[in-house]
Amino acid sequence: MNPLDIFWISLILIALQPLFRQKVLEYARRRLLARLEKQRSSREIIRPLAPASPSKNQGEPMRQYLLDEIKRSDYSRLRDYLTEHAQASGLQDIWWVDLPEDLLSPEQFDHQDCQPFRFAIELGDDYLRIEFLIRSRNTMRCSCIDYATRQQRDFILAFADRLVETL
Numbered sequence: 001m002n003p004l005d006i007f008w009i010s011l012i013l014i015a016l017q018p019l020f021r022q023k024v025l026e027y028a029r030r031r032l033l034a035r036l037e038k039q040r041s042s043r044e045i046i047r048p049l050a051p052a053s054p055s056k057n058q059g060e061p062m063r064q065y066l067l068d069e070i071k072r073s074d075y076s077r078l079r080d081y082l083t084e085h086a087q088a089s090g091l092q093d094i095w096w097v098d099l100p101e102d103l104l105s106p107e108q109f110d111h112q113d114c115q116p117f118r119f120a121i122e123l124g125d126d127y128l129r130i131e132f133l134i135r136s137r138n139t140m141r142c143s144c145i146d147y148a149t150r151q152q153r154d155f156i157l158a159f160a161d162r163l164v165e166t167l
Contacts, residue, residue: 025154029161063147065130065160074167078123081166085159086121095121097159099134103152108134111144119148119156130160 070078082088086095096118101109108117114136122129132148139145148156 022150022154025157029157032161033164063132065132065157067128067160067164068126070126070128072126075123075125077166078128078163081163082121082123085163087118089120093123095123096137097121097156098137099152099155103149103155105144105146105149105152108144108146111136111139111142114139114142114144117144119152128163130156132156 082095086097088094089096098116098118101115104115104117108114116137117134118137119134120131122131132153133145134148134152135145136142
């Protein structure tokens with residue numbers, strides 16, 4: 001094996017590193033949720049929705065993260081966690097979570113008038129729904145309102161993981 005072969009192999013491994021990291025995170029998340037499902041006799045669903053228009057970031061439909069069949073006894077703990085770690089909206093059982101500035105896309109970062117950006121969480125009687133559409137607090141329609149990038153989606157799922165761990 002010559003040095004050029006080693007160089008190409010290392011380049012390939014470096015290029016695949018984010019994919020491996022994402023798969024490890026997904027596996028850990030699934031394992032945690034499977035353990036909680038077993039303990040609480042509930043289930044978790046990630047379900048794609050039909051998009052109003054395709055995302056320019058990913059070409060995928062809008063997504064939401066849905067924790068379904070939540071026990072009534074867990075409702076108050078979820079509500080308390082959201083009250084502590086998210087901002088209540090004007091609507092009942094809807095919360096907002098602001099994204100850190102370092103996670104904003106270049107377009108979102110350039111739109112200073114639209115900042116801060118956030119995602120929505122809805123707590124129902126037996127479900128928790130987290131939306132992957134990143135919205136502006138100040139603007140209803142703008143090109144900077146878009147579906148979550150991979151880094152933003154990881155932030156949202158990490159928030160959901162911390163929320164589930166409190167149950």
